[in-house]
Amino acid sequence: MNKRNEIKTGYIQTEIGRIPKEWEVVELGTCIDVFSGYAFKREDFLTNKSKGVPIIKIGNLQNGKVIIDDKTSFVPRDFYEKLFDFQLHYGDVLIALSGATTGKIAVVDKDIGLALVNQRVGKFKILNSNISQKFFYFLAQSDNFKKFVLRNIGQSAQGNLSPNQVKKSKIPLPPLPEQKKIAEILSTVDEAIEEVDDSIAKTERLKKGLMQELLTKGLPVASATQTGIGHKEFKNTEIGRIPKEWEVVRIKESKEIDLIMGQSPPGKSYNKKGEGLPFIQGKAEFGNMYPSPILWTTQPTKIAEEGDILISVRAPVGDVNICPYRLCIGRGLAAIRIKEGSNIFYFYWFQKEKQRIESIGKGSTFKAITKDELSNIFIPFPSLPEQQKIAEILSTVDKRLVLLRNKKERLERVKKGLMNDLLTGKRRVKV
Numbered sequence: 001m002n003k004r005n006e007i008k009t010g011y012i013q014t015e016i017g018r019i020p021k022e023w024e025v026v027e028l029g030t031c032i033d034v035f036s037g038y039a040f041k042r043e044d045f046l047t048n049k050s051k052g053v054p055i056i057k058i059g060n061l062q063n064g065k066v067i068i069d070d071k072t073s074f075v076p077r078d079f080y081e082k083l084f085d086f087q088l089h090y091g092d093v094l095i096a097l098s099g100a101t102t103g104k105i106a107v108v109d110k111d112i113g114l115a116l117v118n119q120r121v122g123k124f125k126i127l128n129s130n131i132s133q134k135f136f137y138f139l140a141q142s143d144n145f146k147k148f149v150l151r152n153i154g155q156s157a158q159g160n161l162s163p164n165q166v167k168k169s170k171i172p173l174p175p176l177p178e179q180k181k182i183a184e185i186l187s188t189v190d191e192a193i194e195e196v197d198d199s200i201a202k203t204e205r206l207k208k209g210l211m212q213e214l215l216t217k218g219l220p221v222a223s224a225t226q227t228g229i230g231h232k233e234f235k236n237t238e239i240g241r242i243p244k245e246w247e248v249v250r251i252k253e254s255k256e257i258d259l260i261m262g263q264s265p266p267g268k269s270y271n272k273k274g275e276g277l278p279f280i281q282g283k284a285e286f287g288n289m290y291p292s293p294i295l296w297t298t299q300p301t302k303i304a305e306e307g308d309i310l311i312s313v314r315a316p317v318g319d320v321n322i323c324p325y326r327l328c329i330g331r332g333l334a335a336i337r338i339k340e341g342s343n344i345f346y347f348y349w350f351q352k353e354k355q356r357i358e359s360i361g362k363g364s365t366f367k368a369i370t371k372d373e374l375s376n377i378f379i380p381f382p383s384l385p386e387q388q389k390i391a392e393i394l395s396t397v398d399k400r401l402v403l404l405r406n407k408k409e410r411l412e413r414v415k416k417g418l419m420n421d422l423l424t425g426k427r428r429v430k431v
Contacts, residue, residue, distance in 0.1 A: 011425070016148060016170050020425040023174045028148075029167030031131040032124050036097060036163055037117030038086045040075060049074040056088060057118045058096045061106035064141060066094065068112060080114050086123070088115040091133055093140040095122040095149065097161045103150045105140050109190075122163055132176060134183035139171065142423050172424070177431040182422045185429065189415045196408045203404060207397045211352045214390045218243040218382060229386050238378040246382045251336070252375035258337040261313070261371045262302050262329035269299035276300065282332025283312040283319045288402060289347065290324040300328035304335035307343045309350060311336060314368045317361040318354035322347050334374055341384065344391035349379065 011018045014025045046052040052074030060067055066088070080087065090111050096104040098120045117123050124140070126133050139145055149169045174182065221230035231243035238248055251257050264281065277300045278293035285291040291310065304310060308323040314332040322343055329335055338346055357377065361367035421427035
């Protein structure tokens with residue numbers, strides 16, 4: 001027998017793959033109900049969202065999670081009290097029943113407050129004690145679950161899936177004690193991820209507060225003994241109230257600043273072989289602070305030099321990075337070259353000003369900012385030592401954010417690996 005097709009001792013071959021012999025393959029509907037959300041009418045939705053309850057539509061199912069954003073619709077709270085079955089709670093699992101993302105799964109992975117499910121979003125409900133709610137919560141997040149749901153459903157059904165079709169899906173079902181142990185292990189990893197998420201949120205709030213303080217008030221008086229810099233007097237300027245010692249200049253009026261608007265080279269000059277100069281078209285190649293080009297051009301047009309501030313001038317407007325080395329910039333970017341200054345300080349300053357710069361952009365559906373509009377922006381000029389000290393403080397916080405985000409990515413990889421092993425029975429747990 002071919003080793004690839006050989007069945008490991010203690011396992012059986014089933015219609016959904018190899019599973020431990022103690023496990024069963026069952027129809028989802030034998031232990032879980034699936035039903036579509038409530039059919040709200042157009043007139044039910046509120047214009048004043050602050051007084052209502054969010055409605056979870058297919059668009060709120062994002063990257064496996066239920067997300068409430070500024071596009072979310074709301075209905076009066078009265079609906080929540082009378083639509084018990086359509087209420088959402090931590091641990092609930094949802095599925096898109098129609099549209100281009102039919103079969104998309106999302107879980108309520110945190111307390112989202114009051115919320116209701118809209119029609120064409122399916123909600124899963126545990127029917128009996130044969131399956132653990134927590135086990136199903138993790139099973140639904142696995143790569144295999146969507147395959148189970150969409151198995152045997154023809155291409156024509158992709159745009160419209162019925163709850164009954166979902167209930168006919170076959171899933172693996174370990175004995176209940178094993179389900180609970182698997183859920184316990186995966187919950188431990190989830191708790192670790194939540195702790196890192198909390199640390200990321202706290203650090204982001206710290207960074208936001210520091211940016212607001214340091215980039216408008218400068219270094220505090222209390223720091224003067226260490227830095228020799230501290231501000232007691234302030235003045236009103238075009239960019240708001242700032243330290244009296246700081247200068248303010250308009251970009252186009254300063255000899256210390258060059259503004260280079262990007263221009264895309266001929267398409268035939270693009271390559272991925274590293275021939276010519278690295279080329280970036282827009283924000284898509286941006287990282288946390290430095291971009292990562294994926295293309296090169298043998299016919300560069302507009303050049304950004306190492307240390308230039310790169311700013312996105314076409315939707316999305318206002319995102320910034322620092323140019324890591326000489327490269328060609330396309331029409332989605334501009335380079336701001338500050339000859340005597342800390343590029344990291346100005347990276348943070350433009351980051352803080354993103355919303356204001358974005359508001360300058362023209363266009364209702366596809367915003368863009370012109371050279372004239374960009375060159376009319378005022379920027380501050382603290383002393384170079386103060387720029388450097390502020391940049392150092394903010395960079396330290398950013399480094400912590402990078403470490404935390406990397407830690408979260410590692411934990412998510414661990415979780416994915418464990419889910420692949422535990423939810424398929426490749427790795428057994430002791431009960």
